[in-house]
Amino acid sequence: MSQYDEIYNVTMLTVADIFSDRADDFSNLFHRILSMSIDHSLPTRSRLSIISFIISAFQSLENVLIRKECAPLVSISIWHNLASEETRDRIIAKAPTLKKAWRASGKRYEAGDEAVKAKMRFERSWLYTMLLDFLRRLNGPEKDQTENLLYCERFLELLVDLESQLPTRRYVNTLLKDLNLLSVIRLSQLYHVPDNALLRDFHSLLKHFVEFAIDDYSGEALSPQGVYDLHCQELAQLQRSSMKLFKDKLMILALSNMGSIAQRVDLEGQLSALDESELQSLCSHLGFRTSYPKSSDVTLDRQFYLEVLASFYERKVPFQEAVEKLSPLPTEETLYDPALLRNETYDGSRPLAIPKLNLQYLSLGDFLYRSFL
Numbered sequence: 001m002s003q004y005d006e007i008y009n010v011t012m013l014t015v016a017d018i019f020s021d022r023a024d025d026f027s028n029l030f031h032r033i034l035s036m037s038i039d040h041s042l043p044t045r046s047r048l049s050i051i052s053f054i055i056s057a058f059q060s061l062e063n064v065l066i067r068k069e070c071a072p073l074v075s076i077s078i079w080h081n082l083a084s085e086e087t088r089d090r091i092i093a094k095a096p097t098l099k100k101a102w103r104a105s106g107k108r109y110e111a112g113d114e115a116v117k118a119k120m121r122f123e124r125s126w127l128y129t130m131l132l133d134f135l136r137r138l139n140g141p142e143k144d145q146t147e148n149l150l151y152c153e154r155f156l157e158l159l160v161d162l163e164s165q166l167p168t169r170r171y172v173n174t175l176l177k178d179l180n181l182l183s184v185i186r187l188s189q190l191y192h193v194p195d196n197a198l199l200r201d202f203h204s205l206l207k208h209f210v211e212f213a214i215d216d217y218s219g220e221a222l223s224p225q226g227v228y229d230l231h232c233q234e235l236a237q238l239q240r241s242s243m244k245l246f247k248d249k250l251m252i253l254a255l256s257n258m259g260s261i262a263q264r265v266d267l268e269g270q271l272s273a274l275d276e277s278e279l280q281s282l283c284s285h286l287g288f289r290t291s292y293p294k295s296s297d298v299t300l301d302r303q304f305y306l307e308v309l310a311s312f313y314e315r316k317v318p319f320q321e322a323v324e325k326l327s328p329l330p331t332e333e334t335l336y337d338p339a340l341l342r343n344e345t346y347d348g349s350r351p352l353a354i355p356k357l358n359l360q361y362l363s364l365g366d367f368l369y370r371s372f373l
Helices: 003-018 023-037 044-058 064-074 076-081 085-092 096-111 114-139 146-163 166-178 181-187 197-210 224-245 251-255 264-271 276-285 302-313 319-324 338-345 364-372
Strands: none
Touching: 023 044, 023 064, 023 114, 044 064, 044 146, 064 076, 064 114, 064 166, 076 085, 076 096, 076 114, 076 166, 085 096, 096 114, 114 146, 114 166, 114 181, 146 166, 146 197, 166 181, 166 197, 181 197, 181 302, 197 338, 224 251, 224 276, 224 302, 251 264, 264 302, 276 302, 319 364
16 A cells, blocks of 8 residues: 555544544444535535545454444445346355345345434445446546546545455445446546546456456355356357347357357457347346446447447456566566556555555465565
């Protein structure tokens, strides 16, 4: 972590210490700040300070007071915001522990009075509301404003923090994948502005953690063979669906070897035979979200469906393989890499797109990877 991040964390822990014997007062303060974070009437400059506070909170989970307030925001109850009940039921059926956690969440809600239920509804919708606002900012009318870019960078920092810790990642990763977040960011207008290199770097870092080879629900790291087998199962499902729905147009895709269709260029070439409505039908059949709230400003067109399919089914490069291409010594490229040069002028006003050194890591390999970077 940078000196700036450490200062924020010390401040957060200091605030918690002040309220150490007044848990209810701290809870009220924290929820007031959460309410302000989704208040669209507040200027972006104010919301920048609020999201920095929230980032600091999720980096201070070792404190009991803070953990108690943050945990419900990333619990299994956020799955109420998945695309459909069918999607949620399909995911929950993957593991008995998920069924148990979902039932327990429902029982806690039913056992509460109206005030408790209102608080729980707010907690389970908070992150989803923040995500929809972020999607709107990527293409909305304020996309050219400097403060809007700063807010989007900070929000991506928050998402990376949530994805890079097992306690917060467990259910959040499923929600981000359900929203096709990486694809929406990559297609956004803000992403393609030449000067927004930091935003693109954060997208790459978020992609690294979203696709990290680990079982989100058990926390067990997946072996390279396990990752390969899982990818083959996904490609087989794509081929079966292609044969079933569009046998005439996707016969070659359905009969191609998996190594071929795991290449983005080849896969996009095969899928280009479908028109927009056919691509939407294929996405829907495969379980991808094909509808968003109007407030999100997400454009659902042919390019969107192609990107969703290509990004999901393309071969993912393991971070171990990526590290092999890095040099521990400076090279001509790294000496003038803009992503690394930012470190020299860092003043805390903007985040850095580098993984943080925390108290928890996704795996031993993850710890070594972050330390190496």
